[in-house]
Amino acid sequence: MRLHGKVAIVTGGAQGFGEGIVRTYVREGAKVAILDLKLAEAQRLADELGAGVIAMKCDVASLQEVKDAVAAVASAFGRIDIVVNNAGWTYPNKPVLETTEAEFDKVFAINVKSIYNFTIAATPHLEKTQGSFVNIGSTAAIRPRPGLVWYNSTKGAVHNASKVLAVELAPKKIRVNTIAPVAGDTPLLGQFLGTDTPERRAQFLATIPLGRFSQPQDIANAALFFASEEAAFITGTVLEVDGGRCV
Numbered sequence: 001m002r003l004h005g006k007v008a009i010v011t012g013g014a015q016g017f018g019e020g021i022v023r024t025y026v027r028e029g030a031k032v033a034i035l036d037l038k039l040a041e042a043q044r045l046a047d048e049l050g051a052g053v054i055a056m057k058c059d060v061a062s063l064q065e066v067k068d069a070v071a072a073v074a075s076a077f078g079r080i081d082i083v084v085n086n087a088g089w090t091y092p093n094k095p096v097l098e099t100t101e102a103e104f105d106k107v108f109a110i111n112v113k114s115i116y117n118f119t120i121a122a123t124p125h126l127e128k129t130q131g132s133f134v135n136i137g138s139t140a141a142i143r144p145r146p147g148l149v150w151y152n153s154t155k156g157a158v159h160n161a162s163k164v165l166a167v168e169l170a171p172k173k174i175r176v177n178t179i180a181p182v183a184g185d186t187p188l189l190g191q192f193l194g195t196d197t198p199e200r201r202a203q204f205l206a207t208i209p210l211g212r213f214s215q216p217q218d219i220a221n222a223a224l225f226f227a228s229e230e231a232a233f234i235t236g237t238v239l240e241v242d243g244g245r246c247v
Contacts, residue, residue, distance in 0.1 A: 001029030002228040007077040009070070009122070011035045011060050011114065012087030014041035016186035017136065021084055021223045026053060028224060030082070033073040035060070045070025060087045060114035061106075062238045063121070070121040080125040082227045083118050083157075083219045085135045088189045093147040104150050111154035112133040115161055123174065132175040132235075134226045135162045136219070136239050148192065155180075166236030166239035175235040184214040209244030 006027050012018040013034035025032050026049050035058040036042040042055035054076055058069040088111040090104040115135060126132065140148060141155035154205055159178055166176040183192050183204065193200045205211060222241050225231055240246045 002224060002230070003025075003082075004029035006030045006081040006227070007033075007073070007079050007087045007120075008082035008084060008227065009035060009073055009080060010084045010086055011058070011118075013084075014038045014045055014055075016188070017181065017184060017216050017219040018084075018086040019045060020220035022053070024217070024220035024224050025047070025082075027225070030227075031077050033076070034067075035069055036087070057174070060085075060117060061109035063117045066114070067121045070118070070125065072126055079129050079130040080122060081129045082130070083122045083126065083133050084223055084227075085115055085118055085133065087114060087134045088188070090148060090151045090188055092191050093193060095147070096149045099150060099211070101194040107151055108157075109155055111151070112161075114157060119165060123169065123172070126174045127172040130173040132227060132231075133162070133165070134179065134223050135172045135176070135178045137162070137178045137180045139180050139236060139245050140224060142180060142238075142240065142246045154161060163236045170235060174213075175226075175231070177231070177235060179219055179222045179226070180238050180240045180242065180246075181214045182208055182240075182245040184216065186216070189213070193194060204212050207245060208242070209247065212243060214243070215243060 008030045010018050010022050013022045014036040022032050031052040034042040034055045039057040046053040053161045056069050059065045113222040138155035140152040141159045144152035162176050164180040218241050
């Protein structure tokens with residue numbers, strides 16, 4: 001098992017990519033804390049996966065809630081080795097002038113401020129274990145398209161911050177890597193597409209050479225690699241898991 005003895009935090013772990021990462025990490029021997037606003041769904045998953053998995057309600061945009069959650073995980077498991085910043089949000093695909101201030105503030109708070117919050121709260125723990133951050137970015141940061149200007153911008157910030165963090169935290173032996181998925185068949189897909197119709201899906205799929213959306217297991221496989229000893233000399237990397245979308 002590639003993560004035997006490791007302790008991981010996965011934000012937004014109750015569904016979608018996060019759930020795939022949680023299941024894969026548990027399968028590979030890790031103890032996992034599922035952090036999500038949807039506590040009932042997180043608890044359902046924790047109950048299914050059994051001992052060594054706990055669920056906590058946490059607003060990743062709140063520094064105090066993140067500090068409290070990280071402290072609780074360290075208390076429960078005795079250490080923290082991996083933090084997967086997976087929790088994310090978007091607003092409906094629409095022209096930039098129709099995007100509200102509330103939508104702008106929320107997407108930056110969840111997608112970008114959360115990275116700051118977990119860096120502040122978790123870095124001292126990861127320094128002790130020479131652990132790693134795995135951040136979830138997006139192909140939207142690499143090949144941005146109209147309709148989600150500010151969402152695309154948040155993911156650009158995630159990619160850039162992750163690279164700078166990789167350099168700054170390297171003396172502490174903490175690795176920081178990023179996964180850039182293409183749109184996945186998850187609960188957020190309708191928001192990305194604007195109108196979730198067969199025609200709109202077909203239009204988007206035509207831009208992916210391998211001809212399908214990403215699946216949670218695709219992202220989980222990459223997150224497993226980055227968290228494992230196999231990636232011990234890899235940091236500051238943005239890995240496109242996109243079926244060729246960014247080629």
